Amino acid sequence: MANRVHEFRDPIHGFIKLDSEERELVNSRPFQRLRHIHQLALSYLVYPGATHRRFEHSLGVMDVSSRIYDVVTDPENIYHDSVRQLVPRRGSDYQWSYWRRVLRMAALCHDMGHLPFSHAAEAALLPAGVRHEHLSREIILSAEMQPVFEELKIRPADVAKLAVGPKYYDGKFSDWESILYEMIGGNVFGSDRIDYLLRDSYHSGVAYGRFDHNRLIETMRILPREDQETKEPELGITRGGLQAAESLLWARYFIYTQLYFHPVRRIYDIHLKEFLQEWLEGGRFSTRLEDHLRMTDNEVLAGIHATAADPQLKGHPAASRITQRQHFRVLYESNPNDQTLNLSSVDLVYEAAKKEFGEEALRRDRYSSEAASEDFPVRLRDGNIASSLTMSSTFSDGQGPRFQVDSVFVAPDGKEKAKIWLGENKAKILGEAVNN
Amino acid sequence: MERFENASLIVALTEKLREHQSWAGETHLQKATYVLKRVLGVPIEFEFILYKHGPFSFDLRDEIGWMRSTRLLEWEVRSNFYGPSLRSGQLSPTLKRQFPVMPGRYSRQVDFVAQRFGGKNVAALERLTTAIYVTLDENTPSQDRARYINELKPHVSIPEADAALVEADALIQAANEQFPRAMTA
Numbered sequence: 001m002a003n004r005v006h007e008f009r010d011p012i013h014g015f016i017k018l019d020s021e022e023r024e025l026v027n028s029r030p031f032q033r034l035r036h037i038h039q040l041a042l043s044y045l046v047y048p049g050a051t052h053r054r055f056e057h058s059l060g061v062m063d064v065s066s067r068i069y070d071v072v073t074d075p076e077n078i079y080h081d082s083v084r085q086l087v088p089r090r091g092s093d094y095q096w097s098y099w100r101r102v103l104r105m106a107a108l109c110h111d112m113g114h115l116p117f118s119h120a121a122e123a124a125l126l127p128a129g130v131r132h133e134h135l136s137r138e139i140i141l142s143a144e145m146q147p148v149f150e151e152l153k154i155r156p157a158d159v160a161k162l163a164v165g166p167k168y169y170d171g172k173f174s175d176w177e178s179i180l181y182e183m184i185g186g187n188v189f190g191s192d193r194i195d196y197l198l199r200d201s202y203h204s205g206v207a208y209g210r211f212d213h214n215r216l217i218e219t220m221r222i223l224p225r226e227d228q229e230t231k232e233p234e235l236g237i238t239r240g241g242l243q244a245a246e247s248l249l250w251a252r253y254f255i256y257t258q259l260y261f262h263p264v265r266r267i268y269d270i271h272l273k274e275f276l277q278e279w280l281e282g283g284r285f286s287t288r289l290e291d292h293l294r295m296t297d298n299e300v301l302a303g304i305h306a307t308a309a310d311p312q313l314k315g316h317p318a319a320s321r322i323t324q325r326q327h328f329r330v331l332y333e334s335n336p337n338d339q340t341l342n343l344s345s346v347d348l349v350y351e352a353a354k355k356e357f358g359e360e361a362l363r364r365d366r367y368s369s370e371a372a373s374e375d376f377p378v379r380l381r382d383g384n385i386a387s388s389l390t391m392s393s394t395f396s397d398g399q400g401p402r403f404q405v406d407s408v409f410v411a412p413d414g415k416e417k418a419k420i421w422l423g424e425n426k427a428k429i430l431g432e433a434v435n436n
Numbered sequence: 437m438e439r440f441e442n443a444s445l446i447v448a449l450t451e452k453l454r455e456h457q458s459w460a461g462e463t464h465l466q467k468a469t470y471v472l473k474r475v476l477g478v479p480i481e482f483e484f485i486l487y488k489h490g491p492f493s494f495d496l497r498d499e500i501g502w503m504r505s506t507r508l509l510e511w512e513v514r515s516n517f518y519g520p521s522l523r524s525g526q527l528s529p530t531l532k533r534q535f536p537v538m539p540g541r542y543s544r545q546v547d548f549v550a551q552r553f554g555g556k557n558v559a560a561l562e563r564l565t566t567a568i569y570v571t572l573d574e575n576t577p578s579q580d581r582a583r584y585i586n587e588l589k590p591h592v593s594i595p596e597a598d599a600a601l602v603e604a605d606a607l608i609q610a611a612n613e614q615f616p617r618a619m620t621a
């Protein structure tokens with residue numbers, strides 16, 4: 001096959017390029033399935049533009065990953081012998097091209113295991129202990145993908161390792177593999193996070209999600225954490241990239257609070273979970289690869305519409321709430337004042353409201369974002385390495401952006417009555433708990 | 437509620453580490469929690485694997501993130517260069533009042549680990565807890581352990597690994613004496 005360069009036009013990154021062998025992976029059935037998995041579940045019911053899919057996100061992650069790789073492995077950007085020993089030499093070393101290709105393909109594959117509508121209530125819809133990362137790993141290692149990786153001349157196990165990371169890959173990571181995984185899934189500025197923030201912001205219209213990712217990428221470096229008196233390397237930045245990194249962390253805060261944790265988006269996730277638990281055989285998605293690959297948002301949406309139209313079908317109430325916008329409304333959210341009285345304030349309000357209005361009229365939502373650290377190594381102009389928290393005037397008070405969801409929803413027809421009830425009884429509910 | 441009980445134990449451990457002059461950064465807390473669970477048998481549900489600076493738990497990392505977002509823990513920047521420390525957050529008094537059981541039940545174990553980890557920096561903790569990990573979690577034959585640590589962490593030399601193993605064996609023995617039957621299989 002002639003190995004030529006192919007291009008995808010992308011609204012975030014311009015042209016995303018890949019060669020003919022890499023395009024075979026894009027053409028594979030597991031990757032094409034991502035054309036039918038919404039990146040942000042039912043968020044388009046709140047933000048109409050948020051209809052983008054995992055397909056283009058995965059292409060974006062591949063593009064950003066290789067840009068990071070090229071910057072951090074450039075000999076001009078390596079300052080320490082311990083890092084020099086770790087990184088394959090660009091140009092002369094076959095390992096350099098090998099790992100570049102593995103990284104790009106791992107970035108493409110990292111979301112292949114996603115269930116329909118992405119993250120929505122994954123824990124409740126898969127067998128205990130199984131996450132979409134396990135399915136991604138299984139797909140990468142499957143017989144179906146074997147010929148693609150043979151053509152690419154890379155080991156599927158290496159791709160799986162970098163795609164799902166140490167938490168979900170059963171095996172040890174060398175320092176080099178850890179750094180490569182950080183380029184994709186790192187909890188400060190991995191390519192996955194860079195792409196989803198920019199892309200979700202663009203499509204939803206929540207403009208706070210933007211930041212200067214080009215500057216950030218150009219300043220990334222592999223740095224030993226001398227600030228912690230260890231030589232173990234991490235992905236960090238030079239001093240000049242600090243503001244770009246700060247803006248990413250703030251963008252993350254804004255996009256979580258404005259978009260991912262939007263209460264209507266959250267309650268639609270809950271209604272979707274309720275529908276799926278009724279509609280799916282056994283109340284869960286099958287983890288058989290063939291079943292997984294056949295199931296996309298299209299099948300689920302068809303199920304929602306058919307079920308909403310027929311009151312006799314299981315899952316009808318939840319399906320109708322989605323199609324007729326009869327979602328539950330926020331009754332109560334956690335807040336620092338009430339939590340100072342009682343950390344379990346949301347549980348207490350939920351339990352008291354259940355007694356008053358019945359369990360069917362209420363929903364409980366609790367969700368924390370995946371951890372993000374504002375602490376990463378920064379190389380100063382004099383060559384020393386410091387923690388970002390000591391260098392950043394935005395985060396130097398140690399607090400940084402923080403956010404979580406902890407709330408109680410009530411059925412729309414009971415909202416007014418429940419609000420009045422809560423206003424009259426909240427002090428008693430929380431006060432009684434304190435006295436207990 | 438169980439989550440708050442665990443959180444209460446983590447706050448107690450953080451405070452005790454600081455009492456013993458630990459820098460109490462996230463890595464210090466990770467390694468101390470690992471020893472609390474693996475060597476001293478405290479029932480904390482976090483899974484540890486060998487990753488950043490030795491045994492590392494993604495679940496604990498997420499839990500520390502959640503505890504910061506609920507104001508149970510917070511960062512403190514104490515130096516112009518060195519990474520941040522953790523300290524009790526604004527809502528920790530409420531936590532201690534409402535969830536005193538775990539810290540009370542395991543206070544001796546918390547003291548044990550805080551006393552031994554108090555004066556250690558990240559590099560020393562990385563060596564010591566990696567030595568414990570290869571000994572207890574991987575059952576590496578005694579004579580191969582130093583070489584294996586050096587393979588896993590090339591920046592730890594074999595003499596450094598040897599010294600860490602001596603310390604790890606002593607710590608495990610002291611734990612066995614003070615807390616018999618504590619260690620999980």
